Amino acid sequence: MSVDPSPSSAVSNVPPLLAAAARQQGDRLPVWFMRQAGRALPEYHRARDGVGMLEACARPDLVTEITLQPVRRYGVDGAVVYSDIVVPLRAVGVDLDLVPGTGPVIADPIRDRAGLDRLRPLDPASVDFIAEAIRQLVAELGEQTPVIGFAGAPFTLASYLVEGGPSRDYARTKALMLADPQLWDDLCSRLADIAAEFLAVQIGAGARIVQLFDSWAGSLAPADYRQQVQPHSARVLSRVRELGVPSIHFGVGTGELLPAMAEAGPDVVGADWRVPLAEASRRIGPDHAVQGNLDPALLTAPWPVLADRVRDVIRSGAQAPGHIFNLGHGVPPTTDPDVLTRIVELVHTEGPALRAEVAR
Numbered sequence: 001m002s003v004d005p006s007p008s009s010a011v012s013n014v015p016p017l018l019a020a021a022a023r024q025q026g027d028r029l030p031v032w033f034m035r036q037a038g039r040a041l042p043e044y045h046r047a048r049d050g051v052g053m054l055e056a057c058a059r060p061d062l063v064t065e066i067t068l069q070p071v072r073r074y075g076v077d078g079a080v081v082y083s084d085i086v087v088p089l090r091a092v093g094v095d096l097d098l099v100p101g102t103g104p105v106i107a108d109p110i111r112d113r114a115g116l117d118r119l120r121p122l123d124p125a126s127v128d129f130i131a132e133a134i135r136q137l138v139a140e141l142g143e144q145t146p147v148i149g150f151a152g153a154p155f156t157l158a159s160y161l162v163e164g165g166p167s168r169d170y171a172r173t174k175a176l177m178l179a180d181p182q183l184w185d186d187l188c189s190r191l192a193d194i195a196a197e198f199l200a201v202q203i204g205a206g207a208r209i210v211q212l213f214d215s216w217a218g219s220l221a222p223a224d225y226r227q228q229v230q231p232h233s234a235r236v237l238s239r240v241r242e243l244g245v246p247s248i249h250f251g252v253g254t255g256e257l258l259p260a261m262a263e264a265g266p267d268v269v270g271a272d273w274r275v276p277l278a279e280a281s282r283r284i285g286p287d288h289a290v291q292g293n294l295d296p297a298l299l300t301a302p303w304p305v306l307a308d309r310v311r312d313v314i315r316s317g318a319q320a321p322g323h324i325f326n327l328g329h330g331v332p333p334t335t336d337p338d339v340l341t342r343i344v345e346l347v348h349t350e351g352p353a354l355r356a357e358v359a360r
Helices: 016-021 042-047 053-057 060-074 087-091 113-117 124-141 154-163 171-179 181-205 222-242 255-263 277-284 296-300 303-317 337-359
Strands: 096-099 103-106 147-152 209-213 247-250 268-270 289-294 323-327
Touching: 016 209, 016 323, 042 060, 053 060, 053 087, 053 096, 060 124, 060 337, 087 124, 087 154, 087 181, 103 154, 113 181, 124 147, 124 181, 147 154, 147 181, 154 171, 154 181, 154 222, 171 181, 171 222, 181 209, 181 222, 209 222, 222 247, 222 255, 255 268, 255 277, 277 289, 277 303, 289 296, 289 303, 296 303, 303 323, 303 337, 323 337
Parallel strands: 147 209, 209 247, 247 268, 268 289, 289 323
Antiparallel strands: 096 103
16 A cells, blocks of 8 residues: 655645645655653743643643744644643633643542533633634744644543543443443533534634544453444544544554544544554555654664664555654653654655655
């Protein structure tokens, strides 16, 4: 399933990220990194000095600055909005905090019908700070560097709400899903509406591609995913499709779920590092581009070793009908930013030739 790496007139004026998502790869292999806005950048830590994560996410000027930092430093092909998947949950009244070293902590978990009744719909005005930041970003970036919006998928949001925070086994979540399927369906339906509205706000402000993170769906058996989770993700992705922008669907440890994730309706399926992109593409079929999937743990390897792995990812991705280079998960906070700069340079300079090598 190799593809012609040469540009076509139909996509010559389309940003490389959007062309790849549409399976119309041009002469530039696009690259961005999950969690590129923040984490590893010293300028990010300076900008956020003394400012909590959730407070930073609610300040448009700060969101704009942090989102632009990796674009300036790395030269990536997309600017992912600096935010967090729990931002819309807080906006609908969930009492939560982002605890350093732990993650989201929910004060009053949802485990029954009374808890669900506290979860109200998302008022777009309650997240206007995200819309304002995106409007600023669009004005700054112009046409060739799209703003990437994102949201958490219903299962991952539900897992935080039910567990009360991060979990190793998602035991409470799975127990609720199987013991009270009606409550589970109602919870995920409500979360699907919240996620879809959050993405609609971002798209309305100018985001030109969005990613739906189902970070913890890999904890599920395929049958449970298809029956209890996929329909709710499909509901979110259907709303995005109606709004006319491409979507990416990503989860960690989801190798066995890739076909079902593709069937949920994204344009691009993200794969973590456990499955080569050529195999991921075979599993999801020719109607979807792929994203990924360099192992983030390798970012500390010697450059010659890391560079060869980057080339391997490019060659594997060349066997898909569209490829967006990325990591197989987010940028670790200890990453040397100069390493990411070198990866972007390699992807941009060697990507076309490596893809052509596969196509021959």
